[in-house]
Amino acid sequence: MDFNTPINFSVTDRFLRYVQIDTQSDPSSPTIPSTEKQKDLGRLLVQELLEMGITNAHLDEYGYVYATIAANTNKANVPVICFCSHMDTAPDCSGTGVRPIVHKKYNGADIVLPDDPSQVIKMAEHIDLKNQIGNDIITASGNTLLGADNKAGVAEIMDACYQLVSHPEIKHGTIKILFTPDEEIGRGVDKADIAKIGAFACYTMDGESAGNMENETFSADGAKLTIYGVSSHPGFAKGKMESAIKIAGQIVAALPDDLSPEFTEGMQGFVHPVNIEGHVETATIDFIIRDFADEKLPLHANVIRGVADNVIKRFPNAHYSLETYEQYRNMKNVLAQHPQIVEYGMEAIRRAGLEARLCSIRGGTDGSRLSFMGLPSPNIFAGEHAFHSKQEWVSVQDMQKAVETILHLCMIWEEKSL
Template identity: 60%
Template sequence: MSTVLERFLRYVQIDTQSDPSSSSFPSTAKQLKLSSLLVEELKAIGLGDACLDENGYVYATIPATSSKPNVPVLCFCSHVDTSPDVSGKDVKPLVHRQWDGSDIVLPDDGSQVLRKSELHDLDKQIGNDIVTASGTTLLGADNKAGVAEIMTAAAFLVAHPEIPHGTVKILFTPDEEVGRGTEKVDLERLGAQFAYTVDGEAVGTMEDETFSADGAQIIIHGVSTHPGYAFRKLENALKIAGDILAALPKAELSPETTQEREGFIHPVSFSGIQEKATIDFILRDFTTDGLLHKQQVLRGIMESVMAQYPGSSAELLVQEQYRNMKEVLDRYPQVVENALEAMKRAGLDPIRRSIRGGTDGSRLSFMGLPCANIFAGEHAFHSKLEWVSVQDMEMAVKVIVNLCEIWENKA
């Protein structure tokens, strides 16, 4: 039976980077290479219904071993794609055995150095086996660590039918990193009642709360004329957009000045010509009221700037992206309680956290599948310094198995 490390090293060498500019689904065909391999491996361990659907989702079922008729059907979910922020091509994973705490210099780019004084939680890994990339790519622990952990737990459960559990569903999604991970998931086909994404950071963490998120766009219609004859006529949309950007709060309400439960207004793209310009924003807060406040702040800035340009106009468009999954999970406290107990049974001191971001679990929860997020051990994701420890991945496998037993015990 493959270990979680063997699976992980195999998976990260497959380039599965998603593409936010693509209109296809999945956004890149190369994601299907890993998804197809996962189907083969799931069938090899005995899950005969494993399949890859036309949209790039992998579905599989671990049959129940319990005779109880009312054990809830669980789902464990991870995403196969990696971030567009850093190359995922030709990843060369390196295992630093029994790390002694010294700086880890990545060999293909000596400027990339993992230091325990700089990277969150790295100082807790002395003596463990650390996996990194070689310095020119990301590693892909986000979220191939979760994929490897679910696969290893599935193989363990199949090999140990004496462990009582209900029906367990496996779901691997594409395109999570570009915000489309649940866009075409078939929940009826999946047939689960509760779920866990395995896509968290530090060992022992369990996240039941995410940001609520909106996308916003300001479209500016300026007054265009020949620049040689523009005196008191031209109102350049590019300059108007620049004024709006310059008027955004700097000491608050921005990612670089907020932390913990503070939300923000964040411009992510800007394009245009002198006649028309567009600014795209993301709005983030843990409450819907907080999002509405940020919309009002942004609208106030837009209107204040536009008052200086009487010949021009602007419009603010807002689109809902996802909502805080805690709104759903609070109605199903057993999802969180069982996750915390599973970690305690594994010898961990659970850490309950909020995510300053979102997961597939956010959307799944509001689609009708209550879903919390448990740790995969991934760290410094979306960067060349990404790392994971073998021991943390092994612990995640134990927690997944424990969860299956706990839900059966309590049925």
Template identity: 60%
Template sequence: MPTTSFADYSYSAIDRFLRYVQIDTQSDPQSSTNPSTEKQKNLSRLLVQELRAMGLADVELDEWGYVYATIPANTDKTTVPTICFCSHVDTSPDVTGAGVKPIIHYNWNGSDIRLPDDVTQVIRVGDHPDLRQQIGNDIITGSGTTLLGADNKAGVAEIMDAANYLLTHPDVKHGRIRLLFTPDEEVGRGTEKVDIQKLGADFGYTIDGEALGTLEDETFSADSVRITIQGVSTHPGFAKGKLENALKIAAELLTALPKEHLSPETTEGKEGFVHPTHLDGNQDQAVLEFIIRDFNEVGLQEKETYLQNKLNDILAHYPGSSAQMVVKEQYRNMKEVLDQHPAVVDNALEAIRRSGLSAERRSIRGGTDGSRLSFMGLPCPNIFAGEHAFHSRLEWVSVQDMQKAVEVIVNVAQVWEERS
């Protein structure tokens, strides 16, 4: 079994990452455009420039904000599948991504990390158990007023560095490799405009996972729910016996949700949830938005029925009001597809082991672009990128974990070539 050497390699992932996170690429769930925010293309255009500077000719940024690129095969074998590596350029709408100031905490000593621009933001070791494995490593954080953007700019930087390695080390044999950088993953639309035929890959990997050495081959199944409540509006001075306030009806529905289970803050493992994410309106009309999560479709349907029944019970007390509940599929559990293509997972686990790590398969309480890509015909598990505490001001990533992710990506390409 050949071992790829990185002993003399000058990694570029960290320098790239520090540049990328300072570009605001926050997506917008309320937008109807593609991409949801035009500023995401600022990073996409930079990636195109850097890929071309590496010597790649087949690089494209399309009108929807997707970057496609090809690393040509350098093997004589004709049976090697085309592999795709994918990450998303957008950051979460939950916390601002404007004005990110990345900080490297060199040779971290194991103490809590207080972020300087907001001293109330403290990354406490007791709250982040994976930090215990990082003593002596270099930890990158934000400054306390923004997220960092490791989700998923760590993955973007790692793919770019792995591409650089493969192009400068022709002795590492591999088949044709496609790179894909997507917008809008954080708002559930990361694959909406992907051209699978143009991508032309047989199997894929998102680089968007958490802990070192992990491979995620199972995700939530996910739906969104939008409830529009139509109340009865009238002048409040003459409202007795007439007014049915849509905001109060919405509030009753939220209050009726259980407090001890069925929510993100009270569930773990394979437990799903019903999670309100947005409320807007006035006394005449109110709109509630939810995300529903479970590991199978039966669980999704049960939770949606539960929500509909709660809504119906409340509306029974408001005879003049009505509501419409619209369910929209977001993504499904990738495991259903991946189980039909065991080599996709097996080869990745081997690549992780070749990188000197203990390989661990995990289920993820979330989703990646790989969830949808798998059902679009590109079986696509998720490899760790090293990102932690994502969607928060306490987000962090380890320099050493990012470098290991680069090694894993390179080794994945090599394992596929060897086993074909």
């Protein structure tokens, strides 16, 4: 990068501050955001943005942070682009009392986390560590997750904002910033104001290995199977009772292994029961259905239906219903209509000195839904690894490369505009 002065990265200091703020979201909460403590980080981000001189930064009632960096180019037709990361951490693992540790100049040895020595980060189990020899690795202390998913992305965007303000020689169009709550519970863009963002393209910073860019996610449906059994007093149930709970158990046990997440990888889809509730008379099984091809989702739902049909035959007075509903769709369907959005992202990664790799996500991001809300949004690496676990880690140098990638993206969109 050819700046008038060298980059003085702030991403590590920002990250170490942000991860100590508990922002865990709560899937059982009906509020938006699901936890008020997510706004604690939002308020800090707004304060820091205002201190940079980004005067319109603000936190709305739903916990979203918005900001705009004005264009500094004479070109009139540079498209507005946005950078987005989520502030919440996953409910899967505690985010309270995070104690980040910087392991300087990683030498390839096992990393034993001091607050729980049974938590050991091993290169054999974390294969990207082989690319981190000599780098500085940040972990939690063993009792909590780290929060690199996605406070690495938040810190990278914040540092990029700081660099854009500090380096006016970086020519760019209007840049929008969006930080979202509740991504980890699937509600990250429920109240995002697309009109307020007003961008042509968005890049979520929420990926894994340095150099990766993701332009494809699962398409996702949900399904609810409701089983209607026959209740009877258990003391007089012979020949009468048909327990919905037992029927549910048999249906789950009969699901095919080759369509379950435990036995699938790559571009394979799956059917996954995520919740069971019920009584003798009525029981429900909630499923998530995933595949990269939209047309395969109803076929996977038919597998559930076929298993239920076979099981229910043994219970002549019981019956069931199956309801399916759309959750999100593969963002590649939208991004294919705007190839330059992905092309510029890949070029930015290369300009940052990395090998650019185009990948698919076995999951979804805020960008999945933003794309179908009119804001095409591929996903760029943030450097996070082993997310949702106590062994989560991130490399300082990878975060710095993510900052460079953001800055190059800003310049590329300006350069290629008339």
